[in-house]
Amino acid sequence: MSNQKSEAALIGKVKNIANVMASAGVGFTDYITQLTYILFLKMDEEKEEAGLDSTIPAGCKWQDIVNLSGTDLVEKYEEILSTLSKEEGLIGTIFTNATNKISRPVMLQEVFKMVDSENWYMMEGDLKGAIYERILEENGQDRKSGAGQYFTPRALIQAIVEVVDPKINETVADPCCGTGGFLLAAYAHMKSQSKELEKLKFLKNNALSGADVTPLVVTLASMNLYLHDIGVNKSPIVLQDSLLDTSDRLYQVIMTNPPFGTRPQGSVEVNSIRTEFIRTSDNQVNFLQHIMSIVKTGGRVGVVLPDSVLTDQGATAKVREKLLKDYNLHTILRLPTGIFYANGVKTNVLFFDKGEPTKDIWVYDYRTGIKHTMATKKMTRAHLDDFVKCYCSGHIEDRKATYSEDNPNGRWRCFSEEEVKQADTLDFKWIDLEEKDQRTVQEVLKDMEEEAQGITTAVDKLKKLLGSVEI
Amino acid sequence: MIDVSSLKQKIIDYATSGKLSSVCNDDENIEIVLSKLPTISSKREKLLEHSPEYDEKYTIPHHWRWVRLGEISTYGDTPNKVKPTEIKDGTWLLELEDIEVGGMLLAKKRYSIRKSVGEKTVFKKGQILYSKLRPYLKKVLIADEDGVSTPELISFEVMGGIDARYITYCLVNSYVDKVINKRSYGIKMPRVDVCFMVNLPIPLPPINEQKRIVAKVDEIFKLLDKIDTLQGQYQNNVEVLKSKIIDAGIRGQLTEQLPEDGTAEELYQAIQAEKAQLIKEKKIKKEKPLPEITAAEIPFEIPDNWKWVRIGDIFQLHAGKNVKANCISNRVDETHQYLCYGGNGIRGYVADYNCDGAYPLIGRQGALCGNVHFAEGKFYATEHAVVTDTFANTDVKWAEKFLKALCLNQYATATAQPGLAVNKIEQVLIPLPPLSEQKRIVAQIDSVLGAIGK
Numbered sequence: 001m002s003n004q005k006s007e008a009a010l011i012g013k014v015k016n017i018a019n020v021m022a023s024a025g026v027g028f029t030d031y032i033t034q035l036t037y038i039l040f041l042k043m044d045e046e047k048e049e050a051g052l053d054s055t056i057p058a059g060c061k062w063q064d065i066v067n068l069s070g071t072d073l074v075e076k077y078e079e080i081l082s083t084l085s086k087e088e089g090l091i092g093t094i095f096t097n098a099t100n101k102i103s104r105p106v107m108l109q110e111v112f113k114m115v116d117s118e119n120w121y122m123m124e125g126d127l128k129g130a131i132y133e134r135i136l137e138e139n140g141q142d143r144k145s146g147a148g149q150y151f152t153p154r155a156l157i158q159a160i161v162e163v164v165d166p167k168i169n170e171t172v173a174d175p176c177c178g179t180g181g182f183l184l185a186a187y188a189h190m191k192s193q194s195k196e197l198e199k200l201k202f203l204k205n206n207a208l209s210g211a212d213v214t215p216l217v218v219t220l221a222s223m224n225l226y227l228h229d230i231g232v233n234k235s236p237i238v239l240q241d242s243l244l245d246t247s248d249r250l251y252q253v254i255m256t257n258p259p260f261g262t263r264p265q266g267s268v269e270v271n272s273i274r275t276e277f278i279r280t281s282d283n284q285v286n287f288l289q290h291i292m293s294i295v296k297t298g299g300r301v302g303v304v305l306p307d308s309v310l311t312d313q314g315a316t317a318k319v320r321e322k323l324l325k326d327y328n329l330h331t332i333l334r335l336p337t338g339i340f341y342a343n344g345v346k347t348n349v350l351f352f353d354k355g356e357p358t359k360d361i362w363v364y365d366y367r368t369g370i371k372h373t374m375a376t377k378k379m380t381r382a383h384l385d386d387f388v389k390c391y392c393s394g395h396i397e398d399r400k401a402t403y404s405e406d407n408p409n410g411r412w413r414c415f416s417e418e419e420v421k422q423a424d425t426l427d428f429k430w431i432d433l434e435e436k437d438q439r440t441v442q443e444v445l446k447d448m449e450e451e452a453q454g455i456t457t458a459v460d461k462l463k464k465l466l467g468s469v470e471i
Numbered sequence: 472m473i474d475v476s477s478l479k480q481k482i483i484d485y486a487t488s489g490k491l492s493s494v495c496n497d498d499e500n501i502e503i504v505l506s507k508l509p510t511i512s513s514k515r516e517k518l519l520e521h522s523p524e525y526d527e528k529y530t531i532p533h534h535w536r537w538v539r540l541g542e543i544s545t546y547g548d549t550p551n552k553v554k555p556t557e558i559k560d561g562t563w564l565l566e567l568e569d570i571e572v573g574g575m576l577l578a579k580k581r582y583s584i585r586k587s588v589g590e591k592t593v594f595k596k597g598q599i600l601y602s603k604l605r606p607y608l609k610k611v612l613i614a615d616e617d618g619v620s621t622p623e624l625i626s627f628e629v630m631g632g633i634d635a636r637y638i639t640y641c642l643v644n645s646y647v648d649k650v651i652n653k654r655s656y657g658i659k660m661p662r663v664d665v666c667f668m669v670n671l672p673i674p675l676p677p678i679n680e681q682k683r684i685v686a687k688v689d690e691i692f693k694l695l696d697k698i699d700t701l702q703g704q705y706q707n708n709v710e711v712l713k714s715k716i717i718d719a720g721i722r723g724q725l726t727e728q729l730p731e732d733g734t735a736e737e738l739y740q741a742i743q744a745e746k747a748q749l750i751k752e753k754k755i756k757k758e759k760p761l762p763e764i765t766a767a768e769i770p771f772e773i774p775d776n777w778k779w780v781r782i783g784d785i786f787q788l789h790a791g792k793n794v795k796a797n798c799i800s801n802r803v804d805e806t807h808q809y810l811c812y813g814g815n816g817i818r819g820y821v822a823d824y825n826c827d828g829a830y831p832l833i834g835r836q837g838a839l840c841g842n843v844h845f846a847e848g849k850f851y852a853t854e855h856a857v858v859t860d861t862f863a864n865t866d867v868k869w870a871e872k873f874l875k876a877l878c879l880n881q882y883a884t885a886t887a888q889p890g891l892a893v894n895k896i897e898q899v900l901i902p903l904p905p906l907s908e909q910k911r912i913v914a915q916i917d918s919v920l921g922a923i924g925k
Contacts, residue, residue, distance in 0.1 A: 422767070437711050437715070439711075439715075440715075441712065441715050441716065441719065444708055444711055444712045444715060445712065447704075447708055448705055448708045448709070448712070448923075451701045451702075451704050451705040451708065452705060454697070454701045455473075455698055455701045455702060455705070458694050458697050458698045458701070459473070459698065461694055462691065462694045462695070462698075465687070465690060465691055465694070466691070469485060469490055469491065
């Protein structure tokens with residue numbers, strides 16, 4: 001109970017300042033990034049006070065700045081950001097390309113004051129992490145900043161992690177990690193699988209890998225993991241354009257939600273670096289190719305992709321061909337609209353393993369007739385319970401379709417190898433929720449006669465009731 | 472079709488003007504009731520002193536009396552208010568949004584489920600609740616339970632044994648409607664003031680007659696509601712029937728297959744021959760052949776002498792040309808002689824035509840894409856209208872009806888601006904009947920729909 005209160009109170013504090021910032025022209029995302037930097041400095045200070053080692057070089061510590069004001073404050077802050085961005089390890093990652101976005105001294109002071117008023121380091125790990133996640137979620141719903149593209153709904157992440165089921169000795173990667181949601185969820189999932197120190201050490205230090213092309217998001221993801229006690233010495237997140245990654249590193253599990261939209265103008269052409277790829281300007285198709293290239297044989301993938309990847313012809317169709325030939329795409333989850341920040345986006349989750357060709361494809365239609373909105377009808381983990389149950393993770397030989405001739409609107413259906421070969425897209429839909437009128441023309445006419453008769457009788461009664469009154 | 476709601480309004484008017492009831496000598500004279508009314512509260516007295524002007528009152532039976540609302544009820548007395556903190560859990564908390572236009576209760580929300588701010592008015596079971604905000608919405612009802620409400624709802628009771636339900640009729644008849652709307656102040660939030668309401672003229676019959684009137688109105692409304700429901704079902708069935716007839720038409724179930732019709736295969740060959748000839752003469756474009764139809768694609772059975780084809784096989788589709796919006800006139804005039812068809816039918820008139828003849832037009836942009844219109848003569852088709860060319864005397868009206876029945880909208884792309892690509896339309900399967908049967912189908916559909924259309 002008190003956790004909720006302090007969580008709510010702190011988030012309230014953060015939001016209050018956000019509003020002040022917004023009116024001064026500092027967007028929520030920028031504000032959160034600056035807050036992250038300042039928070040980190042404070043936490044380092046608290047660690048030192050508690051007798052632990054500080055990781056920040058002298059001259060850039062909390063004490064060096066907290067008592068300054070006015071332009072002195074701004075100058076020192078910018079100096080610190082610049083210095084720390086050049087550091088190695090965790091600090092360098094958190095302060096990747098760090099620049100100040102709060103130029104007004106009074107505003108900057110507000111943030112420092114707020115951060116100074118709390119003890120963050122000693123806060124329970126869960127609380128710290130939860131608060132930060134909440135802030136990121138708020139940010140994710142901020143349509144103006146477009147920060148939504150960094151934030152996958154946690155309910156969806158939970159379900160995907162549960163069914164892909166990463167094991168504690170496996171390597172897990174997210175090549176477009178955004179704020180680190182998938183990695184965090186994978187960590188929590190794997191941590192509970194063993195108490196052996198060696199395994200836990202591997203998990204903490206070597207299992208997770210994340211990358212993103214946007215510096216501020218690398219900051220947010222690193223901080224997110226740090227506050228959950230992951231990557232305390234070295235962040236598992238790197239600043240990188242994954243599509244240009246030629247490192248040849250392979251991973252056992254990949255779970256990710258590539259950003260929707262097109263590649264930014266002026267970026268290096270993917271096909272020029274990754275010459276083995278089929279040439280396309282579609283960002284998501286390129287990510288699919290990348291994911292296919294970094295998964296180990298025998299490895300598993302869960303990736304969120306829009307409808308266009310399932311239906312487009314041309315280059316996309318060629319990539320699909322390769323996917324079905326060299327990988328076993330065994331499950332597709334059709335997602336409804338209204339769960340991502342961008343309305344109307346139609347997405348699916350593709351689950352595939354590397355090493356065998358695709359035979360049957362099981363499709364779960366969680367789209368037809370499903371209505372969710374970000375504000376009032378949010379999708380929760382419970383909404384995906386049926387899917388997770390049907391998936392039979394770890395024992396897929398037990399899968400049973402809920403679709404049948406008697407139940408044509410069953411959401412879980414198996415498409416045989418034959419049907420898959422016949423289909424020219426992967427857009428499988430079959431549910432028709434419109435109730436078709438089953439009557440024959442004769443029956444309809446009879447009903448109409450009865451109704452007409454009923455009307456005449458009622459009108460006659462009415463006339464009698466009204467007597468001489470005219471209508 | 473009977474207009475039930477306007478009939479109901481008429482009934483209310485009759486009820487409150489004596490046309491729905493009769494004299495009965497056993498009824499106690501209303502004057503007696505009026506003489507025994509309790510003393511008027513000082514607040515109401517003051518309001519009754521300064522009566523506003525009202526439109527001329529209508530005629531009522533001479534044993535009725537005109538009175539003022541504030542004389543026979545507590546409307547105008549100081550309301551009992553409570554603060555939200557004083558409201559007990561489980562109390563009925565009534566907001567305007569719970570009341571439908573006309574006075575029906577949509578839901579009963581209780582305090583604790585509904586969080587509320589601001590003071591509330593207390594009301595008692597049996598009181599009349601009247602919304603002074605937007606009075607034209609006629610949100611009037613009688614409380615069947617104690618509760619609290621938004622202060623926009625005035626709660627009051629009638630005295631002397633006067634029938635509360637009869638009074639509710641008097642608050643919503645056409646006369647009162649008219650005078651209140653004249654008087655309401657405020658534009659965004661029109662309200663009627665308390666002085667006006669307290670002085671509102673109310674036509675009063677003897678109490679027993681009031682009760683008879685209420686009973687009669689109840690009976691009549693029950694019948695009217697029944698008529699309303701049946702009419703609704705009937706209308707619905709008309710629509711269902713229409714679509715079933717057309718569906719039967721496409722499947723060849725509406726007409727007989729006659730041996731003298733020949734086969735659709737013959738027609739198909741004739742179409743291909745004509746197309747080939749026109750391509751040679753460079754009158755139409757050569758197109759890529761469409762894929763063969765596989766057994767798996769066929770949606771339903773058709774008569775033996777029919778043939779499944781693709782739209783692109785037997786028609787040729789081409790979109791019109793863009794025309795600037797400012798070149799389209801709403802009316803026909805000297806410069807704008809020709810009808811201009813867009814993606815959704817007629818847009819107006821333009822100076823030029825780019826089609827001459829009879830063609831079905833398929834709309835290919837926007838939410839309603841896939842809609843089919845029919846254009847004849849010299850007209851202009853925009854780039855959003857796909858013109859359907861027919862060959863070998865294919866019946867154009869048949870083409871229009873069948874294209875409509877195919878519901879091409881389902882093939883639209885699911886993007887922000889839905890659209891139908893021509894090459895997508897060309898792939899769609901359509902069942903082809905022989906020529907003479909085409910004409911019979913059109914005639915049959917028209918005559919059946921014409922008969923039910925009434």
